[in-house]
Amino acid sequence: MHDVEEQIEQWRNALQASEAFGSSDLDELEGHLREGMERLRPLGLSPTESCLIAGHRLGEPRTLESEYQKVNARRRPLRHLSWMVFGVLAYFAGGYIAAAIFRGGRTLVFQLLAGSVWGVLHALIGIVSEVAPPAVLLLIGWVVLQGGFWARLGVRLRPRSQYRKAGLVVTVAALSCVLIGLGLLSRTAAAMHVGQDGFEQVMFACTYAGFGCAIVVPVLAATFLILLRNGERRCQVDH
């Protein structure tokens, strides 16, 4: 039995090498293969033999590939574009997260040295509120790219899936703005205890970081979604 599972996996991997197949396409084909194998079993064939015959009935990998390529022709460039946009987003958000951790970490060390419990708490809140929004946005972007995630959930999301995803990202973007606001408030409160010179410095950092995150991240997320949806629409028009 183990052998035949390995055989099925090899068959799947051979198809997976081509970009013509999406993961749901492969699931569907594998289901068909297994069903064909089950029907062949009463004939007295071994699992390995029934796998070979069911695979043959499904068709030559090369022919399958060319047929799927015709249907999924637009998926490839669209997917590449999605990854590129995600990469740009990750670059900005990653840079922002790193800067926030560095800045917040420095404040945290100062507060620890000063032995102020409130100061440490504020510094921690500051770090979390700055890091969380871009991190969550990145996670959402990743989930959107991994189309199989939705299929595995088993929810009927097509063809409205794009709208739901868009709704989800917009909600998270709004939530991130609220978090940034809270971060600003808590850090302002923290800055009140630092004195006039420190206050100005902290405010400058807050404004810079808050506005940067509030503008850049949602704009990138929106661009990403618009590109994704336009691409999807073009797919439907073409076929």
Added chain:
Amino acid sequence: MAVAKDLVAASATPLILSILSEGDSYGYAIIQRVRELSGGQMQWTDGMLYPVLHRLEKQKLIESYLSTAETGRRRKYYRVKKSGTRALAEHRIQWMLVHSTLQQLWEKRPCTT
């Protein structure tokens, strides 16, 4: 007797739409139904069905959903949409036209082979 490739390709859409209008179905069952109706004469390569199904889905003639079968396996089922029923009616008129035209010709001159 093997049916010519072009004819198999041309009849795929009306066949799928007709089978799905009998009730929701999935890839393997559709293949089996075609095999059964044609007395095993019309054999599609199984894997060729899915690109056609996906194309029909993109044309919004059919839609798919995931459902768990009695065996516990998750299957992708297809169902025909309203626009699919309309498209099938058009296909039907065209095929009946071709059929009756050929029939009239062949009734006059029966096939001797």
